[in-house]
Amino acid sequence: MSLPLTEEQTHFQDVVTRFLADNADTARLRRQIELEAGYDRETWRRLCCELCLPGTHIPEEYGGHGFGPVEFGIVMHAMGRFLYSGPFMASAVMAAQAILIAGSEDQKRELLQDIASGSVVAALALDEWTRPDALGTRVQADRTDNGYRLNGSATVLVDAGVAELFIAAARGPDNSVSLYCIDAGASGVAVSSLETIDLTRRAARVQFTDATADILGVGDSLDIERLWDHLCVALALEMLGGAEELFYSTVEYMKMRVQFGRVIGSFQALKHRCADLLVSLELARAASQHALHCLASGEGDVYAPNMAKAMASEVYMDVARAAIQLRGGIGFTWEDDTHLWFRRAKSSEVLLGSPYWHRERMMQRIEELAHAA
């Protein structure tokens, strides 16, 4: 259940929103896209140094702010709203969360500090981004005298050259999947850019060839599902931010655009389409907030992350399709910004599991609980 924001939280939201509105607008986004630079390093620097955002949710003992779920939700929503293209999601959310879940105390202390400060950009390197049960099928870890070596190929959600540290999932000698820490500059690590549908979230292929790696944690098998749940909820929150931004900008467009001598927002069929979308948005928003609080408290519906991701995926695509349709031909042009959100919606739909996958997993969890009871 989402509670009203406190005064401090509202202030925090304003600061984050204003910063991104000023420093990560679509004009800048487009410049990065044209340059194929991936993201604006100056904005990222300020976001780290001035706003200290990467540390928002990282516990204080590991160098972060240790803010609660509400603040984390605020940041993710804003990131999605502005299609922020820097490595926040990749490093501060995905890689950091992986370390928090799998790392030893020492590793957390050592690695998270730099991620929280932004002085190191890390990225989660997975060989499969749509279902956790297929993780580690394309990356193999073997023991060496003083650690591990990795072979195989994985994908990271940042452009080539951005990340300095990879956290990769690999199947170890005992066939269990663990996370490994690899220096991006190490020998045996080759990174190449991938062309992505989502222009504001680049990806790269990482090829490991006998790359030296440290295992995260003490070799106990990874709680993949817990990690996946955290990633899904962060993504769902981000998606809601994008969907809401796109939805409200479409409504504003409809109040302005005239056809047949009246604003198109006065046509009942279009009004009702917007009403339907708002209902779906409110439901998905409640589901993602709920999932966030379930994860933070360790209580409540165990399937909440699946529900959040499934609903966010569907509503974002519905909004994205409607946003183009309601703009007509203009919405299909490159010059109009709508497609930037559409592309994000499309890639987020499958990332970390399709709505179908999540609904199936949700049913499995419900039945597991029923059988356990």
Place this chain on the structure above:
Amino acid sequence: MSLPLTEEQTHFQDVVTRFLADNADTARLRRQIELEAGYDRETWRRLCCELCLPGTHIPEEYGGHGFGPVEFGIVMHAMGRFLYSGPFMASAVMAAQAILIAGSEDQKRELLQDIASGSVVAALALDEWTRPDALGTRVQADRTDNGYRLNGSATVLVDAGVAELFIAAARGPDNSVSLYCIDAGASGVAVSSLETIDLTRRAARVQFTDATADILGVGDSLDIERLWDHLCVALALEMLGGAEELFYSTVEYMKMRVQFGRVIGSFQALKHRCADLLVSLELARAASQHALHCLASGEGDVYAPNMAKAMASEVYMDVARAAIQLRGGIGFTWEDDTHLWFRRAKSSEVLLGSPYWHRERMMQRIEELAHAA
């Protein structure tokens, strides 16, 4: 592909439609419902004697008219349009089709003549009406000295006391499913009415206890799928008749009903809902016509019956829900006729297989063809 009707076909359509409009209107339907009589015997008598409809599609050598698929389609459409509640579907379509597919020459000659003339009402008695692969799980046939005896229970789609002859599916001693012919008055046959959602298509349970039965055909295993295909296409055509009647009556209501000082048919959201329904209706109509011609010619898409039934099921329910919604509270009253069609739509949705079942079967058939090729 549906071709335009010839002059004779148009005349035939007019005659059938006028007869049902005059003799099977909802006032009469309601009287039968209140009396729990199931159907109006006088209308059925005239439909048999004056219009000779039960013989429409039965070949001439078996006492029918041997009309082609177009005339059969016209009759089914009209039956569905008026929710005709007599035993046409049960006897002239379902039972007759079963005999045509499974019966020996002698049996066809003996049984179909009376069904075509209407002097005997037959009914298909199945233990499972939603999937052919489950047929015969609840009725067992055992050999006797001079035939078979049946045990188990099945359902017929006519009220108790209506049918004089049952064609029942049962599993024989060799575990294959065949059809058997049972006199409704024979000992060991007990028939009891069932309460149905569809008030215009009654059903009854038939309990067989060592009931004497003749096997249809010469004991070769039944081509269940072929029978099922024929039943599905007949049902899909009937459903389209009902869906179109309900749709166009709703459109007429919308031209008359005033709210906020204008007819409700002038509200764009409602207009667009009707346009969407018309598209679905036209697609489903084309699919059912196509399936009818595929079956008649033995050519074309093997999955056409599945496609026809799946599409008819969905559009009929969509139209039925919309018909109530667009009438508002009035559409939810008993006095308004809409619910009679809604109930038919709901029961037809699952009868002979849900859209889900048919789509799955369609994919199986596509893949079987692909592997055969």
Place this chain on the structure above:
Amino acid sequence: MPREEDCLQSIREEVGTWLDSNWDPNRPLVEWREILLAGGWAAPGWPEEYFGRGFNPAQVAAVEQVFREKKALGAAAGGPGTLARGIVLAEGTEDQKTRYLRPLLTGQHKWCQLFSEPGSGSDLAGLSTKAELRDGRWIVNGQKVWTTSAHHADFGLLLARTDWDVPKHQGISYFLLNMRQPGIEVRPLKQMNGYASFNEVFITDAIVDPRDMVGAAGDGWRLASTTLSFERQKFVVTAQLEERYADETAPIYEEYRRELDELLKPYSWYPQRAGRVDLVLPRARQTGAIADPVLRQEIAKLICLDRATDLVAAAAEAHSRSGADRVVPAGSIGKLARSEISRQAAHVHTHISGMDALFDGPHAAENGLVAEVLLSSPAMSIAGGTDEIQKNIISERVLGLPKEARTDTGPFRDVPRNIVSG
């Protein structure tokens, strides 16, 4: 804070003491309520001059709690009577208050609401029941519909048109109509699911004394909105509807349960109308549909919708308690979501049931409850404001999109309307 708690505690003690000396489950129900009124405990949230004590909601809740602990019964419960009490207290004349409030609280008078008409469903203000002043009395003619409990109502809250030459919202007046007179005919209205939870009311030359008009002529539309806002107000001590004191055998409880049953009877199919989501998983396990991957998707969609709708409602509640002003009216959103839940639930129940979805009646699935879901769910998107009206509200009031151009703003006499044959 401690002072407020002290105050509540002293209220609890006072009402406890009073109940100890007055509550007697062997009295007839109305007689007990007369005592309750005399003691000032029937409507403690009301002003002192009308049986009350001017208590705030927290104080009323404290009183209710003591009543419940002692299994003492309160004033007559809910239904249209709640609306009648509300409007008479807020807008009635002294004379109306004197005549109507007491029997409303004792339960001696039953009320009904006469707003909707066959010709004006979504467009309530388009009503055409006519009231004319003749020889100093209002003569009413017209037809009302969807009237719950009209068949045992003594009085009705009536909207009727008194001026046909002004725009539609301005020509409506509000009356308290005596239902026990020759000009009133009540007929049960059967629904497609077989229940007859509502009535049609035919009004032919019914008479209303001018002193039974609420407010002034033409105030009807405003008063109707005010009336509907009383649906959730809580200033009177009434038992919770779910508390039937089923184990108590004293005569007053018997009488009370009869009163409750009569009140609740029209609503017995409402859970089925809402879709009986609670039955979905148990039935899917029972029929084996739980193993079907395609139906699992449909079930999961339903659970998502249902769960998220509860979460939206809870968040709205939390926001409204905190006084925060989010612009989203959870009412219309929840209403639309619950229509969708009901539709999806009916769909899922159909396919979980398979062939059993063909049958109705006590021998069918879940004793016919599944069939009742299938045949009741269409009402969910109509009753209490259609989906279409909710979407207008959301798009116009929340999203700020322009209102539909109106063609009914002139004198009502000239506005096109339905001809209803009674």
Place this chain on the structure above:
Amino acid sequence: MPREEDCLQSIREEVGTWLDSNWDPNRPLVEWREILLAGGWAAPGWPEEYFGRGFNPAQVAAVEQVFREKKALGAAAGGPGTLARGIVLAEGTEDQKTRYLRPLLTGQHKWCQLFSEPGSGSDLAGLSTKAELRDGRWIVNGQKVWTTSAHHADFGLLLARTDWDVPKHQGISYFLLNMRQPGIEVRPLKQMNGYASFNEVFITDAIVDPRDMVGAAGDGWRLASTTLSFERQKFVVTAQLEERYADETAPIYEEYRRELDELLKPYSWYPQRAGRVDLVLPRARQTGAIADPVLRQEIAKLICLDRATDLVAAAAEAHSRSGADRVVPAGSIGKLARSEISRQAAHVHTHISGMDALFDGPHAAENGLVAEVLLSSPAMSIAGGTDEIQKNIISERVLGLPKEARTDTGPFRDVPRNIVSG
């Protein structure tokens, strides 16, 4: 019947003989077409006074067949030129016919269509490009959009407003605009899928000679509708667009293939826009998604839609050939159905592809064709009349529901419209 066949046979013989003595693949393309015109075989369906022979469609088809057999090339193919030929022939002055028809048939002049504007998409008649008569010449100012091939067009079919004091449909005039003049600026318009198949055309004080107005001032709206009706007419001998004579190496074929490529280039993504239903089963088999019962449902839904849409089109064709008058306009229904097919195909392709749906470019699934489907399908429900316009057409023209109340029937000058910044 035999007489008609005889007649076709004699036509076949005549054109065969003529081609035998005239067709020479070593001539330049335009030179050959001049001969074709002189021989009367370029546009046999046209009247005799304009390069034709007054043949009916069956006779034209017979001529085309012989051309194909002999691999002889016909008049310049399709595109906006077809519309230009149609309107000039049907409504042009003698002078216009003389100046424009010949180079249209030889392919020396390329044309484009200047109807749509940024401010008037669905509402084409709301266009605001202005033509003013100054010193005996029309001076045109405004902006056009979605113009295919404008960058190599010599002339354009232009709609411009000449009267602002009459209702919008009445103030539009129709011009033949010379694109090779300083007042015309053509800019490519890039779409969200990365292609730039269209242009924006900025018109600043462009000049049209009065003899290049088609019809009278104010006839523009009627002429625009007439123009669009020429999209399917077939009175000119042109090669089928799918026949490229790829194996032929003579220079005329090279030249011809270049012409075709230029014409077809803007449409290369159209199959992806339509959803590439043909790729669905092969890809599902390849990725293993074919084994997923949930995706099988989605694939089956797509196949149902796609198959039934073809069947509706075939039935409409049969009905129209038979002259039967079913009221259903297969056009709008098919258009809506194809939007739905494209949406569902994009959905299915996404989930068949799984993680591959994240990627674009030549290394992605099917060399990027799948990504192109995902990024092109939104155009399907917009281009050529939005879904919303189709639904208006169906509900009003087929179902007879009332038209939307209009607020734009007064003088165009007073009608609210968009301000477009060029």
